[in-house]
Amino acid sequence: MSVLFDGLSLGAIYAMIALGYTMVYGIAKMLNFAHGDIIMVGAYAIYTTMVFWGKGLWVAVIGAAVLCTLMGILMEKLAYKPLRGASPLAVLITAIGVSYLLQSLAQLIFGVTPRPVNLGSFGSVEILGASIPVSTVLTLVIGAVLMAGLTLFVNKTNTGRAMQAVSEDRGAAQLMGVNVNFIIMITFAIGSALAAAASVFYLMQIPLVEPLLGSMPGIKAFTAAVIGGIGSIPGAMIGGVMLGVIEKICLSIDAIKDYTTAIEFGLLILILLVRPIGLLGKKRREKV
């Protein structure tokens, strides 16, 4: 039971990161490799505000959110915008470069040793006979709220509909008066803000900050996004939760514990083999 809850809360974190991936992929048509490292930036922002400046958790969370959002916008403007219209390969390599840039800068500034950061303890509650930490419940509830809010935003507001239009057909959207550059910027901002939220919940589970903190969750979240069908918001949620639960279940069985990473990525390859568009993805026909 507690394994399931652990899995769900890890899955919620993955889902939050995967949402950022899937939105950027759907709208800007690029794989933002540096998305995982935005989480790391958020974690270091929390670390700095709480440990160096001694501020409270809320200040740290807001600070991280603002910093990550700015970082996402800056990244888009400096590295990706000049390449709009260039080959996807060039954009992908640049994204890998940005990811490495953030990691190595973090290592040069803060050092490679993991640093502990204490978000405070929340105690635990009893649910269905199992003792569940409040942080897990918090992750699940806030994660669900954020995702519901995002779905509403994309479907009900003008900006959200403009996003859908850009993801459908960039050229046509531009002709209809949608400011494509602005929409892509907003997408990066929202994705990065979600990454900041993910960093808070990540630190609740593993209270250590290190430069490579974001890279593995980032790759796994992308795996989740692909499993769920890239470009689809509910797909990212389902994929993320699925992957989180599978990871925790694998880790709880001794015989296959060491192969967890291999199993997760094997699942990705299997899904791409059987259903290349992912669970909820839409098939797109390629046109000349």
Add this chain to the structure above:
Amino acid sequence: MAKRKSDFKLKNYVCYILVAVMFLYALVLQMMGKLPKSTSNLFVQIAYSIILAVSLNLVVGFLGELSLGHAGFMCVGAYLGSYIAIALTSHIESKLLVLLISMLCGGLAAAFFGFVVGLPALRLKGDYLAIVTLAFGEIVRTVCKNLPFFGGAMGLSTVAIKYDTRSSTSLYIVAFITVFVVLFLIQNLVRSKHGRAITAIRDNEIAARAMGINVTFYKLFVFVFAAFCAGVAGVIFGHFNTPVLYSKFSFNYSIEILVMVVLGGMASINGSIIAAALITYVNIALQAKLTGDLAALKYLIYALILIVLVIFNNAPRLAPIKEALSPKNLFGRLKKRRPGDVSDDAGEWANIPTKIRMDEILSTDVRPGNEFVPDKEKKAPVKGGPNDG
């Protein structure tokens, strides 16, 4: 017909010359007895880096797909090849023969995995392939880390097959000869009809398919071949370094190979050779100095190389600046041209601004009464056909 003056073009052989210079330099050093172990090791490392970089360039530069699992294929080659070599070394006397057999086996094993991964992945487009190859690299690493007969977390000890530099055939000689063979294969592949098919797929996959090119076959072929080369490089690595440890073949190493390719220039074999040698040399030279947190400086530089070079080479807005700075424009006027010379202008095609794009041709529709008629057929009745005479 008079034979053309000469079909020999020096620029087709630059890559061999580059490697030969390094090889001869090492040989001369050895004959003079001034080849310490560290230098000999450096040459081995340069050799397998060249194999890795050139084969990755075939995938990234020529085929236009991003593979982030090159280190994973190398890992397969290193573990399996070394394992086979250790098993064989008690049965076969000749060390060279063991090395050759294990190189072949390691390469084939890596090629097999390249096939297995490539088959589903190549049906997908760029980003998916990148992530699947990345996932593959991680899977291989995790599996090699946990298999008991591969030494588990301690790595596979290859002391039994490790080459001693004092023996008559040093490893770097074998390694450099392998480089020559790989270069010969890739150079001839790229210049052949198949090479043109591969670059056509990179430039426009749909148009290439319309021209009757078997896209899946070529993609898979290039992918498997590159995996084979990476596997061979892995076997050389296994014979030079002990133990073969899974942590070497991480994502970072795949990126390091990618940096070599990007620094050397996409689809430039000569560039890859130079960049591979340079990065390997600088890495080893700075290894002792950049310890601890300063080691991140290396990745910072890698990151900057990737970002700056790729944006400079690909950004649509920077194209005029790039044009102005190209060697042709900077040094082109220095070359004197004799009026009688007819030069091969194939290289200048890229500079012609009104280049016809394949997708424009395919989207042009033909209206009735406005059909495209080739010039020759129009003139044919005027001039008279061959039947008249």
